[in-house]
Amino acid sequence: MSSKHLIEYEHASPEVRAVFEDIMATRRVDQVNNFWKALARHPETLRRTWESLKEVMAPDGALDPLTKELLYIAVSVTNNCGYCVASHTAAARKAGMTEAMLGELMAVIGMANETNRLAVGYRVPVDAAFEE
Template sequence: MTTIRLWSDAEVEGHPAVKAVFDDIRTTRRSDFINNFWRALANDPAALARTWDSLKAVMLAEGPLDPLTRELIYIAVSTANGCSYCIHSHTAAARAKGMTDAQHLHLTAIIGMAAQTNALVTALQVPVDTAFLIES
């Protein structure tokens, strides 16, 4: 259960700043669907606008990583942070961008392997090899 009120479309209509962001989300995504993350953030219109602008800049703007790769990274980070909502949301987004079942299974294997080796290195406090350090 949520710890904050999720805004309805009727409530959004009465708040121009929130409505502007929701309208931009709908236009940008070419969908009428506004997910619960944005509905929760509507309680803080400044945070809503700032987060949407940042997400567009990182996830939607042109860049050296293709959209599917960005979603795969988002899934991996969300898994590491234990964010079930984000895992589900970005898995759906990755599937919409063409992720196959085989790619998803390979991704989860990589996430599991990284979690295992990260835990081992942390527990053993293995020093970083000088060959991995970037020289100034």
């Protein structure tokens, strides 16, 4: 998708501007990133996605913000979403992730994906000890 498909703040409808303003206020930034500008093409999706993300990624949950960002990176790497990897790696760095942590995270992601494929390929039955 080219940048011509992104909705900039100055061209946004009042509904989209309201979501953009909430994103900027919540994240303490002066502009929204391209993901939100792309979703602004469908205001209902923009609003729903932002509200869900804001709730799931809230800092007051059982998981701390860095852990949430690390999980987001892991899923994004596995799903091959370069945009999400970049975005959430930047957010994880802001939340305290070090280069050593990123390296170890990538090792875990690679290992989990490898062993997951092996378990699926061999159709390994789940051990009774792992059942609840």
